[in-house]
Amino acid sequence: MKKKLILVLSSFITFTVLLAFSPHVQAAADPTIRATNYKMSIKLNTRKNQLTEKITMHIVNNGNESVKNLLVRNIAYGVLKYDHQHFKATRNAKTTVKNISSNGEKLTYTTGKDKSNLFVNKSLNAGQSTDLTVNVVTDVPQRNDRFGYQKVNNGKLYNLSFCFPYLSDYRNSKWNYHPYYDPGENRNSAISNFHVNLFAPKSYKVAASGQNTTKKGMTTIDAKNMREVAIVASNKFKVSHTSANGIKINNYYLSGKNSKQYNKLALMTAKDSFNLFTKDVGTYPYQELDMTESLLGKDTGGMEYPGLVMIDGSGFIKKTRKKKTIKKHKNTAPITTDKYTELTADVAHEIGHQWFYGTVGSDEYMEPWLDEGLTSFLENSIYDLTYSKSKVYCAKLEHNKYYNRKMVRRANQALASFIKKIINQPNEKTTYVNRPVNKPQKGIDTDDMAYDIGNIFPLALMETMGKNKFFAALHDYYQTYYLKQATTQDFLNIIRKYDNSKKVNYIINRFIDSNYLR
Known part of the structure; x- marks a missing residue:
């Protein structure tokens, strides 16, 4: 899930921070008892707003x-x-x-x-x-x-x-x-194969995890080697396509005043994200990805599933002001952001989850940082801090004349300087990242722990280890637990394989509560 909004690109990149930060155990690849296949027959009654499931x-x-x-x-x-x-x-x-x-x-x-x-x-x-x-x-x-239906554009959309x-x-x-x-999220699921027959009115276009075809009101979905299946259906969807690294990306969007801009920017961001994350982390395991636009409620930018991501389009669907002010933390200055910047952040974040949650699974309730923190790192420190075509187009839509390669270099330098200050504060209070959603550290909000601190921890490791070692370790972690489930201990084992120095262990001890290692 994407929370709005942690990091913003504007005429200068503003980094917001919650605080001044202050023996081998391998996770089982699979549970010992598991469902290897699901055969699902689902009927969507749009008159009763009801699902009949077998x-x-x-x-x-x-x-x-x-x-x-x-x-x-x-x-x-x-x-x-x-x-x-x-x-x-x-x-x-x-x-x-x-x-x-x-x-x-x-x-x-x-x-x-x-x-x-x-x-x-x-x-x-x-x-x-x-x-x-x-x-x-x-x-x-x-x-x-x-999970719900919403009325939009004189039609309906079902998540x-x-x-x-x-x-x-x-x-x-x-x-x-x-x-x-x-x-x-509270998911904790192994990889399985899903074969789904979805029955819906013929006027509805269907997006889903895996690959699907629709004929005479029946959509057949084949989703292999996935943790779950998600489906989105609407009688108001338009569909467009692009590709990245041989992966087909389908964008299901809603018509409106700014729908052309939404569609173009969403597809460009998806393509840039795929290219960057594939290069720095590893290969995406599936042939397709569906993106769907909808209204997702207050402070929610998107939601992730294997092979499908939901993206909030409130700024494009609703009649809202172009710019809005968000104050996420009481100790940070208000951020003025734009719907176009929000869109790039939401798309990059949810696509990042295809790597961390979709491919490398984890227990999202017990260790939420493993998917949200690492995904926030992909969004904020890889996508956001790389000069890209989607960011150029976003700046054009926002009439931002300051986005250029020089500004991106300055932003990277500012981030490196900030992280060094965290590293060089030996007496600073520890701020733990690896606690369950119901037991965050006193004075720390669960979302801050998972997203913000979860993003800063890998940043501190990257600065301490150096980019070459860190990304080699991240790639190794991804390949080792590819379509499996990992824990924080597994992540640390891989990091220490590449760098077990006192400096790296100091960073680990600053962010990891040993009482909650699994």
């Missing part, structure tokens, strides 16, 4: 122990429970599990305190596999967010994510799950 998951026990039950997560319950408490328009929306079966046999289940958790009474011995089918009917709430049942991870002899966390 999800069949092929589950394999690759471990050495048997289990007495299987944990299915119907995450839509957690989403709607939150919505009921915060949005009047969502209070009648509900999700109902009709039945769960295995090979035609109806199964019972219990929920316990959190009704998102369906503990299915189905044992699975070591080495065995089974097919589990979940039938559920879920209302789509009226909410401008990652369908966090609404499909899935098998929880089974690691270290237990089922792993987290409560729904609306300001961020």
Whole structure:
């Protein structure tokens, strides 16, 4: 997810900072019990705003122990429970599990305190596999967010994510799950293959994770080696395309006064981001990426999924002032930003998540910095600080005459100087980055920990190690955990492989709380 707004490019690049900063354990590549395939039949009723879902998951026990039950997560319950408490328009929306079966046999289940958790009474011995089918009917709430429908341009747009049942991870002899966390994410999923048939009115264009084709109201989606599937459908979408490094990029956008500028800038930013992140981190694993424009609510710039990113288009769809002032932290000066700069930041950030979250997975609830911090680093310190065609076009749209190669060099020098000051403050208070979303350091906001401090930690490592060593380590980390799941400890092991000096360990100790290493 992209929070608005951390770093802004204008006539001079302004760096905002939260504070003056002040033995090998490898993560399992896969959970021992996992769903290797999902077969999904989904019907979208746009009159009732309702999903009818039949999800069949092929589950394999690759471990050495048997289990007495299987944990299915119907995450839509957690989403709607939150919505009921915060949005009047969502209070009648509900999700109902009709039945769960295995090979035609109806199964019972219990929920316990959190009704998102369906503990299915189905044992699975070591080495065995089974097919589990979940039938559920879920209302789509009226909410401008990652799961919900919104009325736009005299039509409708459906963001369908966090609404499909899935098998929880089974690691270290237990089922792993987290409560729904609306300001961020609580995902923790292994790679699987998804085959989806989505039925929707013929007037709707569909974007989705993976590759898809639509014929006579049925969209067939094949998403291989992905952590989840997200779907966006609208009867008001236009579609345009570009490519980068052989990857097809599809932009689904809404018509409006500035739609041509939105479409062009979004595609240019996507292309530049792909080229830069591929060069500095590694190869993107999929053939396509879909971008979708929508309204995503206050302070949300975008949302990431494997093969699909949602981008907030509020500044282009709504009738708002061209410029607006954001004051993110009480100790920082207000920032005057522009919708075009916001768009480049949002697109670069969400595309960065294709590398960190989509390809290299992590437990977003327990270690949110691993995806948000590293992605903020890609956005702010690679895309934003590289002279690019998309930034040139953005400056042109903003009538900014100061964006040039010299200004970008000055911005890089300013950032290096700032990071050196952090490094050279030996008595400064430690500011930890690797805590769970529900246990940030006292006085530190969870978002600040994950995004801001999570961005500064790799910057400090890069300055201390030197760019050559740091990017070699980052590339190694990406390749080692490519389509797997990593932890902070795994990241540190790779860093120390390239530089285990006192200076690097000093930086690590400044930002990493050893009590929360996993």
